[in-house]
Amino acid sequence: xxxxxxxxxxxxxxxxxxxxxxxxxxxxxxxxxxxxxxxxxxxxxxxxxxxxxxxxxxxxxxxxxxxxxxxxxxxxxxxxxxxxxxxxxxxxxxxxxxxxxxxxxxxxxxxxxxxxxxxxxxxxxxxxxxxxx
Numbered sequence: 001x002x003x004x005x006x007x008x009x010x011x012x013x014x015x016x017x018x019x020x021x022x023x024x025x026x027x028x029x030x031x032x033x034x035x036x037x038x039x040x041x042x043x044x045x046x047x048x049x050x051x052x053x054x055x056x057x058x059x060x061x062x063x064x065x066x067x068x069x070x071x072x073x074x075x076x077x078x079x080x081x082x083x084x085x086x087x088x089x090x091x092x093x094x095x096x097x098x099x100x101x102x103x104x105x106x107x108x109x110x111x112x113x114x115x116x117x118x119x120x121x122x123x124x125x126x127x128x129x130x131x132x133x
Contacts, residue, residue: 004101007032011099015114025123038106042124045094046112048085056082 002010007028014025032038060075088094089109097114100107110121 002031002035004032004036007035008099008101008106015097015099015116015120017116020116020119020123022119022123025120032101032106036101036104036106038101038104040124041105041107042110042121043085043088043107044110044121045085045089046110048082050086053079053082053086 011025011028011032014021014028029040056075056079060072060079063069063072063075094109095111096109097111097117097120098109100109108120108124110117112118114120
């Protein structure tokens with residue numbers, strides 16, 4: 001049986017492979033589940049980025065100027081969530097799409113900069129939904 005470290009390496013290799021092998025990817029995730037039974041977490045850094053943070057802040061400030069404080073608070077919450085993801089990225093020095101296993105979590109950090117990253121992200125979302133109890 002594979003180690004969790006080996007499985008993470010193989011998953012990361014699939015990200016940069018010539019093409020995306022869905023059956024192989026599915027097999028590795030299932031093997032990982034049998035070995036560690038992790039919680040699967042997708043963090044989309046392509047979505048939660050500095051440009052989005054700036055846009056959210058701009059919208060929040062616009063609602064404040066228009067005295068729509070409920071909407072401003074809503075966008076303030078979105079802004080905080082986005083900032084949290086940006087802080088995670090900076091704190092851990094994450095700059096590329098990759099899988100990472102920590103304790104009971106298998107993370108997929110998506111940046112949109114891996115050859116098969118988009119396909120992996122879409123597939124990972126489906127796999128994550130199907131693995132819910």
